[in-house]
Amino acid sequence: LYYWCEGGGETAVGGYFATPEGGLVDPRALALEALDSVQIDPPAIRTSPSQDGQLFVQVPTWLWIDGDWWHGYEATATAGRVWSKVVAQPVSVTWQLGDGTALTCSGPGTAWTPGAPEDGTDCSHVYRRSSAGTAGGTFQLSASVRLEVSWTSNAPFGGTLPAIDRPSSLAVEVGEIQAIGTRGGS
Numbered sequence: 001l002y003y004w005c006e007g008g009g010e011t012a013v014g015g016y017f018a019t020p021e022g023g024l025v026d027p028r029a030l031a032l033e034a035l036d037s038v039q040i041d042p043p044a045i046r047t048s049p050s051q052d053g054q055l056f057v058q059v060p061t062w063l064w065i066d067g068d069w070w071h072g073y074e075a076t077a078t079a080g081r082v083w084s085k086v087v088a089q090p091v092s093v094t095w096q097l098g099d100g101t102a103l104t105c106s107g108p109g110t111a112w113t114p115g116a117p118e119d120g121t122d123c124s125h126v127y128r129r130s131s132a133g134t135a136g137g138t139f140q141l142s143a144s145v146r147l148e149v150s151w152t153s154n155a156p157f158g159g160t161l162p163a164i165d166r167p168s169s170l171a172v173e174v175g176e177i178q179a180i181g182t183r184g185g186s
Contacts, residue, residue, distance in 0.1 A: 025082040025155070027082060028159075030078070030084035030153070031151035031161060033077040033084075034086045035086045037077065038074070038075040038086065040164075042167065042168035043065045043070075043093075043145045043168045044068070044168070045065065045141065046066055046111065047061055047064075048061070048062040054172075054174070055173065056127070056174065057128065057177075058126060060126050061124055061126070062124050063103075063105070063124060064111050065108040067111065070090050071090075073147070081154075082153065083154050084152070086161065087150050087151075088149045090145050090146070091107075092106050093105050093109065093146070094143070095123075095141070096144075096169075097125050097139065098139025098140045098142075098172065099129060099131075101125060105123035107122075110122065132176075136171065139172055141172045142167060142169035143169070144166070144167040147164050147165070148163050149162065
């Protein structure tokens, strides 16, 4: 038993759509299927000073997600002639700094560039203690990116789906440096 649609188009049947090939299609369920197929790698964490080197106590550490990662992710699922498309767009990052501090930044953060002013970012952290006393001598720096999800369909439905999170982490060493200031005189 199936519903035949004159003219080859989809026809609403009790909130679902029947295709000429038969079978009912729930566009929202199709959107959830598309969301399950979206391939989103863990976000690429960047810091300045560099995470490959050492971070320092009392020195502002800039935090950001690599710009090549920060974009919308799309997927489409189809059933007969009905399709639903999802778009997952990153909107914020929650950082766990490893020293007991958490920070949420809207957007990816600002990539550090030479000559940038110290306050040129809205996403930074100042470590107050060294990681030397921790197991392994490092702090676990993690970022969880929140992505808002919307969907559309060639059926007259669409809207939002629950947001998703993509986490990433890395171990960072936070050291102390000493500076001696001299005062010139004449």
